[in-house]
Every structure is written in C-alpha cells, then in structure tokens.
Amino acid sequence: MDVISVYKCLCDRQRLRILNLLKDGPLCVCHLMDILEADQVKISKQLRYMKDLGMVEAERQAQWMVYRLADDEEPLLLENLKCLQDCKGESTIFRKDLRKRARVLGRLQPDSPIKSTCDC
Amino acid sequence: MDVISVYKCLCDRQRLRILNLLKDGPLCVCHLMDILEADQVKISKQLRYMKDLGMVEAERQAQWMVYRLADDEEPLLLENLKCLQDCKGESTIFRKDLRKRARVLGRLQPDSPIKSTCDC
C-alpha cells in the first residue's frame, strides 16, 4: 500500500465520502447507499476499487458485506480523513454524511458495529 | 481550489515528485527535467495539468518559465508534501530528488530563486 494508492482513493468525491464514513466505523453497502443516496452498483464498484488498492477490507456478515478501513492503518490516510471536517467549503457535506450515518445506525442496537439485524 | 484538485495532483508519482521539489522553492522547467531525468514535454504537460487545477503558478523570467506552488497556499497540500519525506518506502526517491535539486541549484548564485543566469 503506497502513497499513490492512498491519493488515488482520495481524489474522487464519492470515495472521499465513503472513506469519511468508514473512518467512524464499519458499514455495510446498504447503509452506504442509504447515506450517500447512490445506487448499489456505483457504491459496490467504488468499494471494489478501494479494496483492490488495499484501502478497505470487506467481511461477510450473514447476507451483508461489511466494509471497514484496512487493518494495517495507513497513517497518511487517517491523517487526511481527519482533516476533512475542517476543509473549508467541503466540510458541510462530510459532516452532513456523518450526521446521517448516526441517524441510520441509530436504528440499530447502540453497541454496533453492524448487527446481523441490519435493517437496511 | 478544492480538496479533490489537491488529491488529483498528488495521485501521480511524477507530479508528486515535482510538487515535492517545488515546496522547497521555485524551479524552471529545465531544472525539473534535469533533476527528474524526464523529457521536456512530459514535465511541461504535468505542470500545465497542475496549473489548471490551481496548484502551481508560472512566471516568465527571461527565456525561462519559473514554476512555484500557488500563492494561496493550500494547507492540505503543504501538509501532505511535508510528510512525503517520512513515508516509508517512498521516501528515498523524494529525498534523493531534493539532494539533486540542491546540487543543480548549487551551480547558481546562492541567493536564488532562479537567476536570469539560469545555466540549464
């Protein structure tokens, strides 16, 4: 996992939003669809792209695929995700996404990450 | 100049090397060619790409074009360039470039940036 791969993931707004969401904890595809209001194929393909670059990992939980940031946490990635919130102009959408994330996950047990009762 | 533009510049190794060099001060195209051992067209096009994205600026000095990081310094960009040196694995090349930069500029007056006596 090299520097270039990290930046390749970061240089697309959709991917950036996904990573921003994942940094606060794992999510399944349907949650991402829900939060980002994007269709399944688009999300799936972006996730695949980032998985190929080693930035995210997937784990099956029952019928859901749960994605999270890769285990060998790339400090460069985390550092960049951290400052997304205070990037002028852009920040609104990233914060909004996180609020929506909370709302969507709120419908689950509080001690998530992602129960098998995922109610997508 | 938005976040995405910054990352678009950073996600190519050649561009990354150029930005890494420019962060220590302005350079003309021939110096970049010299340091990176790349041909003129390639460098010129990368510079154009980054100029269009607002990441670098160009100023004519006699027959040379001197490029530097954009004046409205994007903190996100600077932050990322700063940690290039200690990115494991990659660091070697970036440090080597900077050493070569010093060598190449050493042949000029010490109070550069870039004199009109640019000896490319």
Next chain:
DNA sequence: ACGTCATATGCCGGTCACTGCATATACCGC
C-alpha cells in the same frame, strides 16, 4: 531578420476510471 534555446501545444493511440444496464452470486427464511 535569423538562428537558437526554452517551453508550450496539437494530435493520436492506448489505457484507465466512471456510468448504466443486465446478469450472476451468495445468503436467508420457508
């Protein structure tokens, strides 16, 4: 005005990434 050096631009073919649509796979409950 001319030749030369430094740099930029145009065009082309190739590859890569993104989209949309259709279809396949995997798991679940029955």
Next chain:
DNA sequence: GCGGTATATGCAGTGACCGGCATATGACGT
C-alpha cells in the same frame, strides 16, 4: 429447492489522462 434480499460482476460507451512525435511560440544574442 424456491423466492427474496444483498451484493458483485461483466460488458459497452464515454471521458480523462499519458506517452510519443511533430510543431508552434516566445525570448535572446548577433
């Protein structure tokens, strides 16, 4: 096994970028 839900994959089209080659522009010295 079947139907349904969640997710992945394949394919065709489009656009972005990349490399190479040729050529254009701009400044300088003479």
